[in-house]
Amino acid sequence: MPSQRTLARLLTLHAWAGIVTGLLLFVVCFSGAVVVFKEEIDLWANPSLARLPHADAPVALDTVLAQLQARYPGATVETIALPDGVNPAYFAFLQEAGAPAAQRTKVALRADTGAVVGPVDSQLGQYLRMLHVFLFFGPRWIVGFLGVAMLVLIATGIVIHRKILAELFTQRWGRSLRVVLSDLHKSAGIWGLGFHILIAATGAWLGLAPLFEQGWAYVAGTAPAARAAAPGKARPAPAAMPSLDALQAAARQAVPGLQVAYVSLRQWGTAAAQVRFTGGLQDHLASTARVEFDAATGRVRARHDPRTAGFWSLANGLMEPLHFGDFGGLPLKWLYFFLGLTPAMLSLTGTLIWLDGRRQRAVRSGPALPAHPSP
The missing domain is CATH 1.20.120 (Four Helix Bundle (Hemerythrin (Met), subunit A))
Known part of the structure; x- marks a missing residue:
């Protein structure tokens, strides 16, 4: 007492x-x-998106990427978000040619055909998340x-x-x-x-x-060293890219049960291209599974499966779903x-x-x- x-x-x-x-x-x-x-807030703020049909079998990622490149020539596609139980559409985040470095455009595409719907008018839900996680601009x-x-x-x-x-x-x-x-x-x-x-x-x-x-x-001396950009460094040479859908299938083989939510592209179309598939795990709460490829060769650069990566990695993978309650x-x-x-x-x-x-x-x-x- x-x-x-x-x-x-x-x-x-x-x-x-x-x-x-x-x-x-x-x-x-x-x-x-x-x-x-x-x-749900993002759909409420964008009624046209809420009226889009849900597709039992969403169109191929290759079709989505081709539609984006045709509609926004010269733009850099950075991330593609796949449809889920709430969102009926694909979403892509891209940097348009001539736009400021920090500016990204969020574009919606139909899940059944891959047709571009257009830029998303409101991101109210994302702004609320930024307020909660970062107080908008804080660390x-x-x-x-x-x-x-x-x-x-x-x-x-x-x-x-x-x-x-x-x-x-x-x-x-x-x-x-x-x-x-x-x-x-x-x-x-x-x-x-x-x-x-x-x-x-x-x-x-x-x-x-x-x-x-x-x-x-x-402290342990394992922090990655900062790489200084060489002045006038040449852009990587163009290269033929493999199918995104084939890489997604390979990612699911590398991490069994991977439910891809996001596809991140880096330097796509060049010999240095990389692609990362991120998402949750079937019948598991962990939300941090990912597989990264060298796109030009199809070689797996890195994979992360919280179920086999040790206790701390598994605990870290459980934190976000437990905090936000998005699993039930x-x-x-x-x-x-x-x-x-x-x-x-x-x-x-x-x-x-x-x-x-x-x-x-x-x-x-x-x-x-x-x-x-x-x-």
Whole structure:
């Protein structure tokens, strides 16, 4: 049983951790609750795409690439996203000739014929994801540290509110605003405790694991050396490219059960061309399987199967689906949405409780009224 002094210190830590990170936690948690419907939001924002037919057998990747090259001559096709259970279309990300280096155009294509529909008007779902993962323009480790802060808030809250079971159904609506907010704060924290731990831990991992990996690689001396671009270096010679569909079949042989979601192209059409197939695994939660080829030769450059790459790789592959809840269909998304709103509510109610406490302390410490009015 912690002493009163320890409890007071934990309460102070809990309060200040919540106040310092409260606004950012509210933004990240609220946007995270909404972003579970990223694909549905993008379709809602683009009604013409929602009306496209779903194809039981999507058209070949070679047809999609040929249609893009015919419609956008001179453009560089960088990524092709395959149709899935929500999105009825192929999507391609390309850099058009003469466009700024950082500008990409997202183009939709029919899944049944490969015909180009046109540029996607709105990417609202992607903007919400950028807000949740990067706070738009920040590095991802900032959101990772918010996950750590959330774990600190959870741990201190558990110790402070020791009588958890007794407070499960405590909600005193007829009391003061501070009491009502306090009961709401505790109830939301208790009922959503397991989910909050899951979201905080996976969010911290996703944000900070790459940072620790880079630091370890630097300390161990295994970080890849930066390659200086040689001035005036000639562009690789043109070369005949193999079938994307044949390479996709080879990728599925290299990693059995690979369900390709994205195809990434680099220097396509040249002797230095590379292609990478990325996606999930059939009957498995891991979402980081990939196979990379030298396109001109068809040689496998690298493959990654989380099932055989060791514990840490498997754990890393599980973090994103567990964090975003995109593996159980629409019912699980709704569950993640409602539970995901509770940490945002905790940030709001915790801030209001702290502000009300400061107001009450200011009133109590104010100047005492004189016993008798002065003449």
